[in-house]
Each structure stands twice: as structure tokens, then as C-alpha cells.
Amino acid sequence: xxxxxxxxxxxxxxxxxxxxxxxxxxxxxxxxxxxxxxxxxxxxxxxxxxxxxxxxxxxxxxxxxxxxxxxxxxxxxxxxxxxxxxxxxxxxxxxxxxxxxxxxxxxxxxxxxxxxxxxxxxxxxxxxxxxxxxxxxxxxxxxxxxxxxxxxxxxxxxxxxxxxxxxxxxxxxxxxxxxxxxxxxxxxxxxxxxxxxxxxxxxxxxxxxxxxxxxxxxxxxxxxxxxxxxxxxxxxxxxxxxxxxxxxxxxxxxxxxxxxxxxxxxxxxxxxxxxxxxxxxxxxxxxxxxxxxxxxxxxxxxx
Amino acid sequence: xxxxxxxxxxxxxxxxxxxxxxxxxxxxxxxxxxxxxxxxxxxxxxxxxxxxxxxxxxxxxxxxxxxxxxxxxxxxxxxxxxxxxxxxxxxxxxxxxxxxxxxxxxxxxxxxxxxxxxxxxxxxxxxxxxxxxxxxxxxxxxxxxxxxxxxxxxxxxxxxxxxxxxxxxxxxxxxxxxxxxxxxxxxxxxxxxxxxxxxxxxxxxxxxxxxxxxxxxxxxxxxxxxxxxxxxxxxxxxxxxxxxxxxxxxxxxxxxxxxxxxxxxxxxxxxxxxxxxxxxxxxxxxxxxxxxxxxxxxxxxxxxxxxxxxxxxxxxxxxxxxxxxxxx
Numbered sequence: 103x104x105x106x107x108x109x110x111x112x113x114x115x116x117x118x119x120x121x122x123x124x125x126x127x128x129x130x131x132x133x134x135x136x137x138x139x140x141x142x143x144x145x146x147x148x149x150x151x152x153x154x155x156x157x158x159x160x161x162x163x164x165x166x167x168x169x170x171x172x173x174x175x176x177x178x179x180x181x182x183x184x185x186x187x188x189x190x191x192x193x194x195x196x197x198x199x200x201x202x203x204x205x206x207x208x209x210x211x212x213x214x215x216x217x218x219x220x221x222x223x224x225x226x227x228x229x230x231x232x233x234x235x236x237x238x239x240x241x242x243x244x245x246x247x248x249x250x251x252x253x254x255x256x257x258x259x260x261x262x263x264x265x266x267x268x269x270x271x272x273x274x275x276x277x278x279x280x281x282x283x284x285x286x287x288x289x290x291x292x293x294x295x296x297x298x299x300x301x302x303x304x305x306x307x308x309x310x311x312x313x314x315x316x317x318x319x320x321x322x323x324x325x326x327x328x329x330x331x332x333x334x335x336x337x338x339x340x341x342x343x344x345x346x347x348x349x350x351x352x353x354x355x356x357x358x359x360x361x362x363x364x365x366x367x368x369x370x371x372x373x374x375x376x377x378x379x380x381x382x383x384x385x386x387x388x389x390x391x392x393x394x395x396x397x398x399x400x401x402x403x404x405x
Numbered sequence: 406x407x408x409x410x411x412x413x414x415x416x417x418x419x420x421x422x423x424x425x426x427x428x429x430x431x432x433x434x435x436x437x438x439x440x441x442x443x444x445x446x447x448x449x450x451x452x453x454x455x456x457x458x459x460x461x462x463x464x465x466x467x468x469x470x471x472x473x474x475x476x477x478x479x480x481x482x483x484x485x486x487x488x489x490x491x492x493x494x495x496x497x498x499x500x501x502x503x504x505x506x507x508x509x510x511x512x513x514x515x516x517x518x519x520x521x522x523x524x525x526x527x528x529x530x531x532x533x534x535x536x537x538x539x540x541x542x543x544x545x546x547x548x549x550x551x552x553x554x555x556x557x558x559x560x561x562x563x564x565x566x567x568x569x570x571x572x573x574x575x576x577x578x579x580x581x582x583x584x585x586x587x588x589x590x591x592x593x594x595x596x597x598x599x600x601x602x603x604x605x606x607x608x609x610x611x612x613x614x615x616x617x618x619x620x621x622x623x624x625x626x627x628x629x630x631x632x633x634x635x636x637x638x639x640x641x642x643x644x645x646x647x648x649x650x651x652x653x654x655x656x657x658x659x660x661x662x663x664x665x666x667x668x669x670x671x672x673x674x675x676x677x678x679x680x681x682x683x684x685x686x687x688x689x690x691x692x693x694x695x696x697x698x699x700x701x702x703x704x705x706x707x708x709x710x711x712x713x714x715x716x717x718x719x720x721x722x723x724x725x726x727x728x729x730x731x732x733x
Contacts, residue, residue: 115534118533118534118535119533119535119536121529121532121533121535121623122529122532122533122534122535122538123529123535124529124623125525125526125528125529125532125533125623125627126525126526126529126530126535126541128522128525128526128587128588128589129522129525129526129529129545129588129589129594129598130541131588132522132585132587132588132589132590133544133548133588133589133590135563135588136556136560136563136584136585136588136590137548137551137556137590139559140555140556140557140558140559140560140563141551141555141556143558143559143562144555144556144558144559147558147559154561154562154565158566158569159562159566203449204449204450204453207446207449207450208450210446212443212446212447212450218450218454219723220719220723221454221457221458222453222454222457223719223722223723223726224457224715225457226722227648227711227712227714227715227722228461228652228708228711228712228715229652230651230652230653230654230669231652231654231655231669231673232654232669232670232672232673232675232707233652233669233672233704233707233708235673236672236675236700236701236703236704237460237463237464237704239700240463240464240467240697240700240701241697242459242460242463242464242467242701243459243460275456276456276457276459276460277460279453279456279457280457280460284726287723287726287727288726288729290727291726291727332550336549336550339552340553340655347554347655350554351554351655351658351659354557354558354561354659361558361561361562364554364558365558367554368552368554368555368557368558369555371552371554371555372551372552372554372555375550375552379550
């Protein structure tokens with residue numbers, strides 16, 4: 103009797119609610135207290151002059167002054183932010199593209215496949231801010247100095263902007279590759295879930311492998327590309343190649359500007375980050391449903 | 406006549422067939438098959454592997470160089486004289502056995518709590534249809550995108566005010582990060598929750614139902630059935646959490662402030678610490694100028710524990726990311 107009562111109807115819904123929230127409770131409390139509340143509190147602090155004393159927090163409203171300091175008075179912050187945005191704009195697409203290509207290569211029937219995968223994943227394990235800093239500092243990451251290559255000079259004469267982009271891209275090319283570890287695995291995983299029969303059907307219909315790639319592989323992989331891109335954008339932010347993080351940390355310790363200025367920095371930075379993520383989302387979201395892809399996507403989702 | 410007629414026809418046909426076959430051999434019908442594409446594939450993969458390893462190889466090579474080799478422009482990869490003094494100096498400056506042990510227990514403790522709460526959260530999402538489940542699930546994913554600095558300042562204030570109001574020392578100890586890990590707000594928690602979530606969904610619900618009929622509570626089901634079946638996943642999540650906590654320096658620096666000597670933090674301040682300790686380094690009278698060899702030796706020492714972990718558990722690491730099945 104108890105059994106039937108428990109597993110049907112409203113009893114089950116109520117039981118699921120209680121149990122679900124019981125298991126969720128630690129995370130939920132942490133999320134509300136240590137993420138949601140701080141989000142609003144940082145916003146509040148960014149309009150105040152904040153002093154952390156032995157007695158607690160002293161705040162004095164100063165309006166937009168912190169933002170003015172950050173954007174107008176501090177001559178380092180805005181350039182650092184622009185550098186960061188530029189780096190994201192160049193690195194993130196490059197990383198996603200390179201990891202997609204490597205995933206396609208690794209998804210073939212080739213020898214030493216697992217050895218290559220182990221190599222490409224290794225940086226995920228050893229990459230920390232300090233290791234990266236030491237390697238870059240000692241010049242271990244510079245493989246070629248592009249400025250010295252003849253072709254680069256030609257490009258530079260043609261377009262200085264393009265040359266700058268190439269320079270940024272290749273300056274720390276090894277470090278750029280180190281960010282592909284997790285994206286490669288995600289892409290391979292996505293590629294392996296594509297039904298082979300789709301390609302066979304396309305081939306019977308006279309599609310070349312090039313056409314199949316663009317009409318089958320790319321649309322199915324697109325949602326994974328979105329996730330990978332977002333992941334890469336976030337990851338690029340947390341390493342010391344991001345100059346803004348260091349500035350925010352300095353502002354936290356700096357008693358002159360105080361936590362209010364640091365909060366303003368954090369909000370401006372997060373706003374830029376949100377813009378970058380928004381752009382990536384608009385470019386990669388699923389805007390054109392492709393026949394066959396829809397079903398596959400659901401399968402990928404619920405497998 | 407007829408012969409002459411046939412020849413060009415045959416030639417034309419032959420050429421077409423020839424190119425067809427050539428194309429098949431080199432490119433293949435699928436990009437996979439041809440010899441040409443194979444050569445291209447291997448070349449790219451090997452070249453890329455070389456670039457992946459380049460910083461690490463350079464690191465190893467520089468770490469065994471004597472100061473003369475470092476300045477000598479003729480020495481590129483292989484030093485003229487092997488020098489292990491760099492490691493001795495780096496070992497001393499990193500305060501080695503102590504920092505290593507500190508890092509192990511520090512990351513291990515955080516990883517333990519992070520794994521536990523990720524399992525609970527993943528289980529809630531995988532098993533129960535509670536209200537606003539979709540909303541909270543998307544919040545888990547969004548919490549991954551939120552930049553750390555924006556939540557860090559209030560967290561500092563929270564922990565300092567708890568410290569000053571209760572008198573319990575928090576700043577300079579593991580506790581701020583332990584509390585964050587315990588409540589699911591540690592580093593990359595969203596990914597760990599996703600790994601558990603995807604794994605738990607694969608376990609048939611009939612198992613829990615059978616246990617419920619036998620009178621087991623929800624927690625008993627989780628503890629005795631689900632966790633017993635998830636040992637490989639638990640290991641994977643723990644390893645990831647361990648490595649990520651090990652490599653994390655931003656939040657750690659903010660809360661520990663040098664009070665606990667951890668390997669990556671000691672490495673990040675290696676240059677300044679070296680200056681202070683240089684005259685005291687045993688057995689090396691005049692090591693007063695830092696050079697790349699010392700830094701690289703220190704970097705190598707600091708990643709060896711991670712390399713050993715990876716050597717034993719590379720399958721778990723890769724499979725772990727595969728199991729996120731990352732999706733929105």
C-alpha cells in the first residue's frame with residue numbers, strides 16, 4: 103500500500119521536491135551566499151568608497167567616481183582591457199578552429215591515436231598561472247620570432263593590422279595550443295556521436311566528402327563549437343596572459359583606491375566578458391535548423 | 406582508320422581513369438583513405454605535438470644548463486656541461502619537501518569536499534524532478550561563466566567579517582576555500598557537477614526503486630547503491646579537482662597570503678624569494694644572480710608531481726572530459 107502511494111501522482115512529485123532540494127541544499131546555499139549575494143554586493147560596492155577596517159566595512163557613497171577613476175583617471179586599465187578583448191578575439195577563434203581540425207585528424211583511423219591524445223591533453227594538467235608565467239618569462243614559449251620572417255615583412259607592408267594579429271597569434275603559439283586540450287576531447291566526442299550512416303547516405307546521393315563535411319559535420323558540431331568557444335573564452339580569462347586579473351588583484355590590496363575601485367574594475371571587466379560571450383553566442387547559436395541535424399542534436403543531448 | 410579512331414578515345418578514357426585512381430590513392434573518397442592525406446595528417450600531428458612539447462623540452466634543457474651555457478648563443482638545446490646545481494638551488498628556494506606536502510594536503514582536502522558536494526548536486530539533478538530544476542541547472546552552467554573577481558571581493562569581506570566577529574582565524578588558512586568547496590563554489594565546480602550528472606543518469610532508476618521498496622531512504626540509496634557504482638567517476642572527479650586546486654593561484658593567493666607555503670605560489674614568487682635566499686643556498690658560494698636555469702629547474706620540480714599523476718591516470722582524465730557531454 104505504502105509503495106503504490108509513494109510512486110504515483112502528487113506523492114511522488116512532493117517526495118521528489120523534498121529529496122531533490124535536500125541533495126541540492128549545499129550547492130544552493132553556496133550559490134546564493136557566495137555567488138548571487140556577492141554579485142549584487144560588488145555592484146553596490148562599486149559606487150562606494152570602501153574601507154576594510156578592524157571593525158568591519160566602512161562605505162561612503164561616491165556615485166560613479168570609481169568608474170571614472172577606472173576608465174578615465176587610471177591610464178593602465180583601459181589599455182589592459184582593450185588588450186584582453188583583442189587577445190580573446192584572436193585567440194578564442196584560433197583555439198577553437200585548431201582544436202576542431204586536430205579533432206578531425208584524431209578521429210580518423212590512424213596509428214598512435216591515443217598517444218597523440220595523451221600529448222594534447224597533457225597541458226590541461228600542468229598548466230597553472232605560475233608555470234605559464236615562468237615559461238613565458240624565460241622565453242621557452244617563443245618558437246619563432248615572426249617579426250624576422252620575410253613573409254611577415256610583406257604582410258606588414260600590406261596591412262599593419264593583419265601583421266599585428268599574426269604577431270599576437272604566433273608570439274606564444276605554444277601557449278595558444280595548450281588551451282586546445284579540453285576542446286579537442288569535446289570535439290572528438292561530438293564527432294564520434296555522428297551517425298556514420300548519414301555520410302553513407304550522402305555518398306550514395308553523390309555528395310563529395312567536402313560537401314558532406316560542410317553539410318553534415320559542421321551543422322551537427324555547431325552546438326559543441328558553441329560550448330567549446332564559451333569554455334575557451336572563460337579559460338583564457340583566468341590565466342596570467344590576461345592582464346586585467348592582475349590589476350584587479352592589485353586594486354584589492356591597494357589601500358588608496360580600495361575595494362570600491364576594485365569592484366568597479368571587476369564590473370567593467372565582467373561587462374566586457376559578457377559582451378565577448380554574447381558575440382560568440384550570436385555567431386554560433388543554432389539559427390538554421392538542418393534536416394537530420396535536429397534529430398542528431400537531440401540524441402547528443404539525451405544520450 | 407578504325408584503329409586511329411580508337412586510340413584517342415581510349416587515351417581520353419585512360420587519362421580520366423588514371424586521375425580517378427590517382428585521386429583515390431592520394432586523397433581517397435573519404436578524407437581518411439588516401440596515402441597523401443595520411444602523410445599530411447601525420448605531418449600535422451607530429452608538428453603540432455612538437456610545438457606542444459616545445460616549452461617543456463626547452464624547460465628540461467635549460468634546467469640542466471650552467472650559467473655559461475645560458476648566455477652562450479651557440480648552445481641551443483644540449484648544454485656543454487651538465488649541471489644539476491640548478492635543481493639543488495631551486496629545491497632549496499622552493500623549500501621543497503615542505504611545500505610539496507602542503508600542496509598535497511591542501512589540494513587533497515579541497516578536492517575531497519568538492520567531489521562530495523558535486524556528487525550530491527549531480528545526483529539531485531540526475532534523479533529528482535523538483536520545482537525550478539531547469540532554472541537551477543542553468544544557474545550551475547552560468548556559474549561557470551561568472552568571472553572570479555566579481556564575486557571575490559564580497560567573499561573576502563564575508564570571511565574577514567566572520568573572522569573579526571568570531572575570532573576564528575580564517576584568512577591565511579585553508580578554511581575560506583574549504584567553505585567555498587564545501588558549498589559547491591570551488592574552482593570549475595560546474596564541470597565536476599556535469600560529470601556526475603551525466604554518469605548518474607546512466608544508472609537505471611529501477612535500482613533505487615527496488616531499494617526504496619525494501620525501505621531504504623534516499624540517502625541510503627545514494628550512499629550504498631549509487632556511490633558504489635560510481636567509483637571510477639568519483640576517482641576522475643577527485644583527480645580533476647585535485648589538479649585544478651593545485652594549479653589555482655588567484656583565489657589561493659587572496660585568501661592564504663603566503664601563510665601556507667604552496668608549490669605553485671612559491672613558484673610564482675620564485676624570483677623575489679630567490680633574491681632573499683640566494684646567499685644561504687648550501688654548497689653554492691656565489692649564486693647571487695638569478696637566471697633562466699634556476700627558474701626552469703624550479704618549474705620542472707613544481708610540475709613533476711602533476712606529471713606523475715597524469716602518467717598513472719591519463720585515461721581517467723580524458724574520459725572525465727568526455728563524460729561531461731557538455732551541453733546547454
